[in-house]
Amino acid sequence: MRVLVVEDDPLVAEGIRQGLSHINMTVDHVTTGEQAELSLAEEAFDLAIVDLGLPRMDGLTLIRRLRQRGLGLPLLILTARDTLTDCVDGLDVGADDYMTKPFRLPELIARVRALVRRSHSLSSAVLAWGGLQLDTARHTALLLGAPLDLPGREWSILEALLLQAPNVVSKDRLIQSIGGWEGDLTPNAIEVYISRLRTKLAPGNLQIRTVRGIGYRLDEPALG
Numbered sequence: 001m002r003v004l005v006v007e008d009d010p011l012v013a014e015g016i017r018q019g020l021s022h023i024n025m026t027v028d029h030v031t032t033g034e035q036a037e038l039s040l041a042e043e044a045f046d047l048a049i050v051d052l053g054l055p056r057m058d059g060l061t062l063i064r065r066l067r068q069r070g071l072g073l074p075l076l077i078l079t080a081r082d083t084l085t086d087c088v089d090g091l092d093v094g095a096d097d098y099m100t101k102p103f104r105l106p107e108l109i110a111r112v113r114a115l116v117r118r119s120h121s122l123s124s125a126v127l128a129w130g131g132l133q134l135d136t137a138r139h140t141a142l143l144l145g146a147p148l149d150l151p152g153r154e155w156s157i158l159e160a161l162l163l164q165a166p167n168v169v170s171k172d173r174l175i176q177s178i179g180g181w182e183g184d185l186t187p188n189a190i191e192v193y194i195s196r197l198r199t200k201l202a203p204g205n206l207q208i209r210t211v212r213g214i215g216y217r218l219d220e221p222a223l224g
């Protein structure tokens, strides 16, 4: 899962990055609304965290412009302007939620998860597919009731596939969503992770299908 942080305070941005990376989210950071517009137009993100007090174009203007362009990703306002008016204005122009600074990281993480869930029309923090259950709140995975060990990137790839299932997730999208701008992720590395996941999911009769030239998708779980 990939989050764009639009924040001109480097300490706040770094705090968010550390907190979200800890739960295997990929975080990219820009300091202006203009950079945010470009990044969101060109690349795939699952959510953006937007500061209201930004240099030049402020956060409210950014949010309004993104929605006018038809960008539908969840937008979470994180602002020091703790007057109710600013937050209400933010929701009015198209933000999905807001938090005021200083904020508690666990609450921010919970809200990010909830917003992404809602954007995929999921009601629970547990992503389930056949005998597989990925609990995104507890960060635990079970296959046929037994704990499944999924190191960072294997978790991220499987989560991306589950969120889109049964649709195809392109390899480019996986690379962007998991590597981010700092990422060293290559198409070959993705293939290695997919192959490891296939081995781990085999006991549950779950298949990751290669869609040639495009990417991967989870097959409908076999019945019986």
Ligand code: CA
Pocket: 007, 008, 009, 051, 052, 053, 054
């Ligand atoms: Ca600011």
